[in-house]
Amino acid sequence: MIRFENVDKWFGPMQALAGVSGEVRRGEVKVLVGPSGSGKSTLIRTVTRLEAIQGGRVTVDGQDIAGRGLDINALRQRVGFVFQAYNLFPHLTAAGNITLGLTKLRNMAKPEARERALAELARVGLADKADEMPGKLSGGQRQRVAIARALAMDPEAMLFDEPTSALDPEMVGEVLAAMKQLAAAGMTMICVTHEMGFAREVADEIWFMEQGRVAERGAPADLIDSPSHPRLKSFLSRRV
Numbered sequence: 347m348i349r350f351e352n353v354d355k356w357f358g359p360m361q362a363l364a365g366v367s368g369e370v371r372r373g374e375v376k377v378l379v380g381p382s383g384s385g386k387s388t389l390i391r392t393v394t395r396l397e398a399i400q401g402g403r404v405t406v407d408g409q410d411i412a413g414r415g416l417d418i419n420a421l422r423q424r425v426g427f428v429f430q431a432y433n434l435f436p437h438l439t440a441a442g443n444i445t446l447g448l449t450k451l452r453n454m455a456k457p458e459a460r461e462r463a464l465a466e467l468a469r470v471g472l473a474d475k476a477d478e479m480p481g482k483l484s485g486g487q488r489q490r491v492a493i494a495r496a497l498a499m500d501p502e503a504m505l506f507d508e509p510t511s512a513l514d515p516e517m518v519g520e521v522l523a524a525m526k527q528l529a530a531a532g533m534t535m536i537c538v539t540h541e542m543g544f545a546r547e548v549a550d551e552i553w554f555m556e557q558g559r560v561a562e563r564g565a566p567a568d569l570i571d572s573p574s575h576p577r578l579k580s581f582l583s584r585r586v
């Protein structure tokens with residue numbers, strides 16, 4: 347579904363990704379961990395071309411995302427993205443944040459879009475918050491609206507970039523629960539997160555990134571319980 351082939355990314359003289367390869371099959375969940383600055387965000391941002399790459403190839407469903415004929419808006423509907431925070435339009439209600447894409451990008455009629463928005467909000471446990479403004483919602487509720495908004499576009503895959511790291515601890519669980527539910531429903535996902543409990547439970551494979559490379563990868567039990575890379579050991583000793 348998503349394939350990285352020797353991906354290189356430079357920010358000026360600084361190499362953020364150095365020959366990253368890997369693939370995510372349909373229905374798989376990969377969790378990316380690693381120290382700050384190791385390239386996790388950059389790697390997932392290449393998938394929807396939020397970052398251009400200078401070497402290698404990224405494909406979604408076999409299609410080179412840098413290809414000339416590629417419809418970038420269609421790609422960004424097919425692959426949903428949930429960021430750390432500040433996902434929502436503050437001047438639109440929870441439902442309004444969801445209907446916007448449906449009416450503008452999908453040409454859906456407003457009543458139908460509204461119905462879909464309510465269904466997606468119900469899926470993340472926010473049926474009663476449809477008409478609240480984001481400012482009135484908790485951080486955890488806002489992140490769930492962001493997830494619902496992405497899901498409304500019927501994505502084939504979802505990318506999460508530390509969706510819980512800006513939240514108060516008591517709100518982390520509700521967002522992880524929505525992500526777990528999504529994984530259980532068979533969604534293809536790449537999640538950047540430091541929540542090792544989530545990784546252990548949900549990931550098919552964990553990729554440990556370090557200095558722009560995937561330094562180690564493996565099944566959660568192997569990687570967490572018997573890491574071989576010394577940096578991964580010290581990383582985990584601070585997290586688990």
Ligand code: ADP
Pocket residue numbers: 357360361362380381382383384385386387388389
């Ligand atoms: P992570 O998500 O693992 O913390 P990032 O992918 O954000 O790491 O960053 C990887 C490296 O690329 C870091 O050294 C970071 O400073 C650099 N970087 C990221 N975004 C930019 C940018 N827009 N301009 C310049 N350097 C950047």
Ligand code: MG
Pocket residue numbers: 386387388507
């Ligand atoms: Mg990051």
